[in-house]
Amino acid sequence: MRRIAPFGLRTRLIAAFLLVAAISAVSTAALTYQKARNAILAQSQDMAVSTLRDQLDSKNLRIPMDQETLQALVSEFAKRGKPRPWAVFGEYADLRASSHINPPTSSVVTDELRRQVVSANPHGAFQRVEDASGTPYLTVAMPAVFTHQGKREPTGLVVYAVMPLTTERETVDAMVDAAKQGAVPGLAIAVVPALLAARGVLRPVRHMRRAAERLGRGRLDTRIEVRGADELAGLARTFNETARALEQSVSELQDAEVRARRFASDVSHELRTPLAGMLAVTEVLDEDAERLDPDTAKALRLISAETGKLADLVEDLMEISRFDARAAELNLDDVDIAVAVTKTLERRHWDDGRVTAELPSGVRARLDPRRFDVVLANLVGNALQHGGAPVTVTVTALPGPDGERLLIEVADSGPGIAPEVLPHIFDRFFKADAARTRSAGSGLGLAITLENARLHGGTLYAANGPGGGAVLTLDMPLEADA
């Protein structure tokens, strides 16, 4: 039921939340990291530069220097490295001194730095470098100047301090680790509000889809609970209003239809009693027709025949009204299908060769014998009237997906049914030939047949056979349910 669509709302919401969380986490971490790293490095650098300057400042020097003085100076400075121990190198003209035994000059002090501090107007300077193994170093160069006649002149002495930045690097790396460790749980936590938000959006959507499906199945009283005041609640409200309007329209239509059917039913009921009287009278008059003059007798017989048709029509109308009112009932009985078909044909006197029947022996069906008789009589009568003899009735019992089915095919030898007429032949009062407005039947025969078939849980198909004649097929379950 709950599918995870690759680009569904839920996936997109989670992706968006994760993206936002990732961007904010990474940006915050990166900016914090940069600031903190620069602050740490700046502090170390400034302290190293100012410590070296402070130590060299106000020192009493005798120039030109000699090797011993230079060595002593360098050794003294080396003891006071800040913020961390450092190595100190002194350079004066040709003289080189180092606080370490070896080497006398540093391998990480660059020529760039050397050039910078031996200018005519030297300043203190530093440079961050990496040695061959990638270890970061801070190199500080501090030239010594002296004041002569109010001018500051370089003495030619430059003191270099070299300090490894391994501690700073560890601190910086620790910050990166902390940022990474903080970002992953942050992203995991971001999934929770994403899921909640997705739920908040998806639940109303799911409700609405179910409601729409119910509405589509005909449950017009379906309503959605309106919760909150957001866009989705507005949508739900609109849905409810639409459903209400739809329900109202449909119920008005149904009422109108019910009224129309009831009118037809009432009319046929009201007509039946006077018609019964008229039928009785015309029968009596028919018997006396021979004694009347021929014109009057002809008129009388016409009245009698039309009255009979009117009675049939009223009977059919009442029958179809019962179907419409769902008042039609099945009186089921076990019958031998071959016997039932034969009886129907005999009763209508159709056993004179115009109708041939192919009947299986010993097939028993559970159906309403009276209604089955009506159905079959209608189909065969229709075939004889509109198609033509010979008419073939084929009865077969077939296994189907919902139990065994009874198939009764009635094929005539007429010209068949025109394709444009085919979908309408079960409509009420439908006339295949528009010019022939008056026919022998009431126009309700096939409609009643279809209703009877439906009552048995079956249906009717109309088609044209390969030989050209019309084929009407009754398809109903062998065992009808009441």
Add this chain to the structure above:
Amino acid sequence: MTRLRNAAAAVAALLGPPLLLAGCGIKPTGVVESGAAANVVVNAPDRAGVVYFVTPDDKLVPSPQVDSTLPSPVGTVLRLLSGPGPQERAAGLGTRLPGWEGGAPAAVSVSFTSPQSIEVKVPFTVMDLPELAMRQLVCTVASVAGSEIPDVRVTVRGPGTTLFGERCDIGR
């Protein structure tokens, strides 16, 4: 349009963090100047001149007069002309000026020709002097002028040639 905006947002989202993280670790820098140089104390009389010698990598290095007696300007120039002493030589200092093996001191003279200029007379041709030697001479002479004259010009007079308006580029 929306498609384009989405694509731009996606690219920004994908590229932003790596760009921010690109500056990870401790990166090497160029040379950064940081504050003044250290000011040391040299035990030399302020009035005395300073003699400039040359390091092996062609830089001028001062050698202040540390004697207790105040030498004359000529004395200072003579000390320059006689070349580095043993201590200077031990430190690797040298000179680019031509040798002057105890010639007559009268051949050397220093005199103020105006409040802003000072003239030195040397016993060798100044025309062909290397630039470094010239700077040695000019700066040494300029140093005897004293602090009262801020921007001193030096005239160098040799046999046959005189160079006017030389200035020393050392010191502020």
